[in-house]
Amino acid sequence: MARELRVFTGSAHPALGESICRFLGVPVGRAHLARFSDGEVWFQIQDNVRGADVFVIQPTGPPVNENLMELLVMLDAFKRSSASPITAVMPYYGYARQDRKDKPRVPISAKLVADLLSVAGTDRILTMDLHATQIQGFFDIPVDHLFAAPVIMDYVSKLKLPKLTVVSPDAGGVERARAYAKRLEASLAIVDKRRESPNVAEVHHVIGDVEGRTALIVDDIVDTGGTLGKVGQAIKDAGARDVLASCSHAVLSGQAMGIIESSPLSRLIVTDSIPLSEEKKRSPKIVSLTIAELMGKAIRNIHEEASVTSLFV
Secondary structure, three states: OOOOEEEEEOOOOHHHHHHHHHHHOOOEOOEEEEEOOOOOEEEEEOOOOOOOEEEEEOOOOOOHHHHHHHHHHHHHHHHHOOOOOEEEEEOOOOOOOOOOOOOOOOOOHHHHHHHHHHHHOOOEEEEEOOOOHHHHHHOOOOEEEEOOHHHHHHHHHHHOOOOEEEEEOOHHHHHHHHHHHHHHOOEEEEEEEEEEEOOEEEEEEEEOOOOOOEEEEEEEEEOOOHHHHHHHHHHHHOOOOEEEEEEEEEOOOOOHHHHHHHOOOOEEEEEOOOOOOHHHHHOOOEEEEOOHHHHHHHHHHHHOOOOOHHHOO
8 A cells, every 4th residue: 555645844934845745735734843941842643654655845945944843843753753754854954064074163053954854754855956065965864955056947938038157156156157068058157255253254256258248156055145246246346248047045144135126137037935025025136036836846755755856956
């Protein structure tokens, strides 16, 4: 007998969870999630999940620690309720930027989070656009790593941008930018960026031809917006006629919106892997695309033990 598909969502992004459930044609699982007066997470499953194929949707975006701890508590509850298998659906994987020891005496926090998820009872991870693909190797359980590229490129292709050049904001993002350029039949440029400290970067050179062209900056995460603002200005100064940007994960913390609004960017294309506030949604420069269908197809394929490869790129 086939296992029952059950989908639950935490408080990090219930709207995305509901959209995914609508696509799948299943109800959102019933559960009670609350906080004790001191802030501790309290969670109770209100459906029978014994032997069910459970998917828990919870991006670990801001507030990262709150959402991560909530996910761990939820996973533990499902494990102790005999759900099997349990998949943690994390459209945005918090702590992914701390994936290596690049300075003396620092943690590898992305590995720590992987260990916590495994100990909490996760049998599989479904995520999207990890900051570093090698994070998959931190797990001893299956990781299905999706890409937002099909969603973003479908939108960009419909814009029919003239003389398009795809720009990587740093050397580390060249592979991603090259994939976009190939699919969009565009040229490629790279920005020489040096990061002096977390959230602080300096732009030195634009490598490639952007003069008189439409430039599309392709990145995975936009946090404070500082890098994006400087890269956009450097490309504009190099003679680009129009500058757009896209990212998979719109963290947009601190003064990010102010930087983006005052930058040369005409548009910032993002996904709803992280929920946007109403203020951010109202910005004329922000275009938010949903990943509900992409995530829904992956969940359905995993549940039916079908291939997920077709959804990658």
